[in-house]
Amino acid sequence: MTSKILFENLKIYAYHGVLPEEKILGTYYILNVEISADLSKAAESDDLKDTINYAEINDILHSEMAISSQLLEHVIGRIINNIKNTFPIISFVKVKLTKTNPPMKGEIDGVSVEIEESFK
Template identity: 85%
Template sequence: MTTKILIENLKIFAFHGVLPEEKILGTNYILNVEIQADLEKASESDELKDTINYAEINDILHNEMAIPSQLLEHVIGRIINKTKNKFPQISFIKVKLTKTNPPMKGEMDGVSVEIEKRF
């Protein structure tokens, strides 16, 4: 059995970017995370210890977003590593991070980087 846990459109204000003003002004970011694991035991036991606690994943996301980085890829890499270390039963993770107000010409909803990793 494969179970998916999805965290969808989590908005966090943070200070990532290469330009100096990005580290001073900050902007909103949107996180989407998909995690897959065999959580059949939790479907039978109804015990938190048998699943992946998505509240703890939310804490990881907030903690890693609070660390300023130049590259979104670096932020995502930290999120993937911390999440997998905390929950070794994860078999797949995908993280999409969107900068909603990138300092570029043109009107857009944002610029995203998405990384997925299979274990």
């Protein structure tokens, strides 16, 4: 059985970017995360130890977003590694990170980077 846990449009204020003002002013970022694993044991047991505690995933997302980086790719890489190391039963992770109001010409809702990785 393959199961998915989805974080949809988690909004976090953070300070990432190449420009100095991005590290001072910050902006909102939106995270979308997809995690796949075999959660059939939890479906039977109704026991938290048999699944992926999504509250812990939420803590990982917030702690990694609190570390300032120049590149969104770097932030996503840290998120994926932390999730993978915390929950070895995970077989796949996809993270999409959107910077709202990027400092660029024109009117744009945001710029996103998406990275996915399979394990095992």
